[in-house]
């Protein structure tokens with residue numbers, strides 16, 4: 211696999227989880243990788259993986275919520291690796307909490323990192339891509355939570371839904387410069403961020419999740435990385451402004467939960483009434499003379 215030979219990718223939050231999986235996959239495809247993260251030991255561990263594929267790795271400490279740090283990181287990427295072809299706005303955090311309990315700090319941190327951080331990453335990398343004149347591929351990691359939510363997930367969902375919309379506008383502006391911009395909506399992926407949702411390998415949370423997920427397993431960073439490789443490679447050229455869910459079918463899984471006997475009886479009563487009404491309507495629909 212060398213469809214990205216000679217390319218350079220800039221990935222935020224590549225010191226762990228999904229970002230690390232993406233770094234590994236893009237390196238396997240032939241790209242050199244700039245790893246931008248607040249966690250230097252994590253970033254160095256990812257750099258070691260990249261180098262195992264014979265690719266160059268550059269680690270830069272950058273907080274995506276700090277515009278100056280991010281701009282410096284992109285400059286370092288272009289300066290040391292020589293180009294910038296692929297950008298991943300991947301860094302993100304989750305702060306679950308009810309509307310009655312959510313602190314302003316938790317709310318603001320999510321806005322600063324998940325929403326402003328994505329904007330700043332795309333702005334800094336797109337400016338460099340436009341300046342370099344080679345086009346580019348930008349992928350923002352949104353979430354399945356951009357379209358499903360819950361009593362504790364609403365604030366995280368708000369940031370991820372924002373990302374989902376922003377890429378559509380950016381795709382309009384950057385298309386003429388040869389730059390595509392897409393969002394990915396992962397379901398539950400087994401990373402430190404989602405430890406509470408994914409559970410432990412042999413635990414009840416995991417087996418419940420696997421039971422509810424149509425493909426029967428939890429997601430892996432390599433799943434998302436495969437989709438990024440498609441978007442960043444030659445086959446992704448015509449896709450821009452899209453939001454691609456990759457969740458093993460989990461989005462609609464709630465509809466598959468077997469209802470208890472009382473619920474089934476009520477559903478049958480309602481269906482019975484519906485059948486009478488439908489039969490009456492059918493007579494009216496068929497009357498076309």
Ligand SMILES: NC(=O)c1ccc[n+]([C@@H]2O[C@H](COP(=O)([O-])OP(=O)(O)OC[C@H]3O[C@@H](n4cnc5c(N)ncnc54)[C@H](O)[C@@H]3O)[C@@H](O)[C@H]2O)c1
Pocket residue numbers: 222223224225226227228229246247248249252272273274275300301302303304323327351352353354355395396397398399400401402403404
């Ligand atoms: N894991 C899932 O189930 C899941 C599902 C949907 C979406 N996502 C999204 O995927 C992305 C990656 O998540 P993950 O599961 O790999 O999490 P993770 O916690 O394993 O990795 C996140 C990385 O981002 C870094 N980071 C955090 N804040 C940062 C900041 N301000 N500046 C720079 N780096 C920062 C962390 O140090 C870490 O290395 C996030 O945007 C997350 O919201 C994850």
